[in-house]
Amino acid sequence: MKCIYCNKEKEKELFNIEHVLPRMLGTFQENLTIKGHVCKNCNSVIFSSLESRFKEDSEEGIFWQMYNLNDTYQVRIREEFTKTSFMAGLGDDFFNDIFPFFKYKDGEHCIKFVDQIKIKNYCKDGYLILLIDNLKKIRGSSRFKKLIQNLEGTKNKDVSIFVGGQNDKDRSKLDEATSLLKELGIDYKEKKGKFTGLEGIEGKEFRISVNQNIGSYVARFLAKISFNYFSYCAFQSEMGHILFHDNFFSIKDYILGKKDLPTKEVVISIQQEPIIYDEKIARKRLVGHTIVFYKFNGEILSQISFLGKKIYTVNLGKIPEELNKDNFGCGHFFYPFNQKFSGMSQNPNKWNNGVQEGFGLFKSY
Numbered sequence: 296m297k298c299i300y301c302n303k304e305k306e307k308e309l310f311n312i313e314h315v316l317p318r319m320l321g322t323f324q325e326n327l328t329i330k331g332h333v334c335k336n337c338n339s340v341i342f343s344s345l346e347s348r349f350k351e352d353s354e355e356g357i358f359w360q361m362y363n364l365n366d367t368y369q370v371r372i373r374e375e376f377t378k379t380s381f382m383a384g385l386g387d388d389f390f391n392d393i394f395p396f397f398k399y400k401d402g403e404h405c406i407k408f409v410d411q412i413k414i415k416n417y418c419k420d421g422y423l424i425l426l427i428d429n430l431k432k433i434r435g436s437s438r439f440k441k442l443i444q445n446l447e448g449t450k451n452k453d454v455s456i457f458v459g460g461q462n463d464k465d466r467s468k469l470d471e472a473t474s475l476l477k478e479l480g481i482d483y484k485e486k487k488g489k490f491t492g493l494e495g496i497e498g499k500e501f502r503i504s505v506n507q508n509i510g511s512y513v514a515r516f517l518a519k520i521s522f523n524y525f526s527y528c529a530f531q532s533e534m535g536h537i538l539f540h541d542n543f544f545s546i547k548d549y550i551l552g553k554k555d556l557p558t559k560e561v562v563i564s565i566q567q568e569p570i571i572y573d574e575k576i577a578r579k580r581l582v583g584h585t586i587v588f589y590k591f592n593g594e595i596l597s598q599i600s601f602l603g604k605k606i607y608t609v610n611l612g613k614i615p616e617e618l619n620k621d622n623f624g625c626g627h628f629f630y631p632f633n634q635k636f637s638g639m640s641q642n643p644n645k646w647n648n649g650v651q652e653g654f655g656l657f658k659s660y
C-alpha cells in the first residue's frame with residue numbers, strides 16, 4: 296500500500312479515509328472518500344492543520360463559519376491573511392463588533408443574530424466567538440474543559456458579550472453569559488453596556504467586508520482539494536497508478552509543505568465570473584462548491600470555488616501523455632444546503648437536461 300501524497304509504502308493500519316471535500320465544507324448524501332490511499336500522517340497531521348488554517352483565515356472559511364452548519368459552539372478567526380470588518384447598521388460602532396451568522400431559508404441567505412461572547416487576542420490579531428446556547432450544551436464535557444485551558448490568561452478587556460433582551464433593564468441573558476464565563480475561568484466585569492431596540496434593526500443593512508490575501512496555507516489547501524478530486528476520478532477510471540507519475544511530484548510536495556513554490560505558480564488566477572451554466576443564466580453565483588479539472592496548454596488545471604465565492608485556478612502539473620486525450624476532464628457542483636452534488640458537462644446539449652455525469656478522468660464531453 297502506497298500513499299498517493301508522500302509516495303511512502305506503509306502497512307494497512309497506517310492508512311486513513313480521506314474525504315475529497317473535507318467534512319468542514321459540508322457532508323453529502325454520498326460522501327466522496329479515498330480509502331486506503333492516503334496515510335494517517337498526511338491525512339491527520341498535515342491536512343488537518345491545513346484545514347483549520349483555511350477555515351480560520353480565508354474568505355470562504357470565514358463565510359462557512361458564519362453558516363455554522365455543523366452547529367458548533369465556537370468560531371475562530373485568525374486575521375493573519377484575511378481581515379474581517381462589519382457594519383451592523385445599528386447606529387453605534389459598539390455593535391459593529393457583533394459577529395454575523397447566516398441562515399438559509401426559502402432560497403435566501405439572510406443574516407441572523409446569535410447570542411455570543413467575543414474574545415479578542417486569539418493568535419495575536421484574531422478573535423474567538425463563543426455561541427452561548429451551544430456552549431451551555433457542552434458544560435462539563437471534555438471539550439468544555441479544553442476550552443477552559445485554551446482561555447487561560449484571558450484578560451477582561453478582551454471580552455465582550457452580545458445578547459438579546461426584552462428591554463434595557465432585561466439582564467437575564469447577560470447574567471447567564473457572565474456566569475458561563477466564570478465557569479470558564481474568566482471573572483468578567485462589565486465596563487460599558489449598550490442597548491438597541493429591534494426597531495433599530497428593521498430595514499438596516501448588515502455589511503460584511505472580508506479582505507483576503509491568500510497565504511501559502513490557503514494555496515496548499517486549494518491544491519490539496521484539487522488533487523483529491525483528480526485522484527478520486529483517477530480511481531474511478533481505474534487509473535490510480537497515474538497519481539505516482541513524476542509530473543505530480545512537485546504539486547504533492549508543495550501540498551505536504553516539503554517544497555516551496557511561489558503562490559502564483561500554484562494558484563495561477565483568481566476570478567469571479569461564473570463558470571456554471573445555471574450561474575450564467577441566472578447571472579449570479581450559486582452558493583455551493585465547484586470543482587473541475589481540464590487540460591490547457593499541456594497542463595492540468597483545476598478550477599475550484601467554495602460557497603459561490605472566488606474561482607481559483609490551480610495548476611496540478613504537466614499532463615502525462617497517457618491522459619492527453621480530447622475528452623480529458625471532469626467537473627462537479629456540490630450543494631451543501633441539500634447535501635447533493637451533480638456532474639457538469641461542457642456540452643450545451645446536456646445542460647439542464649438532468650443527465651448525470653459520473654466521476655472519471657475522461658468525462659469532458
Ligand SMILES: [Zn+2]
Pocket residue numbers: 298299300301302303333334335336337338
Ligand atoms: Zn502519506
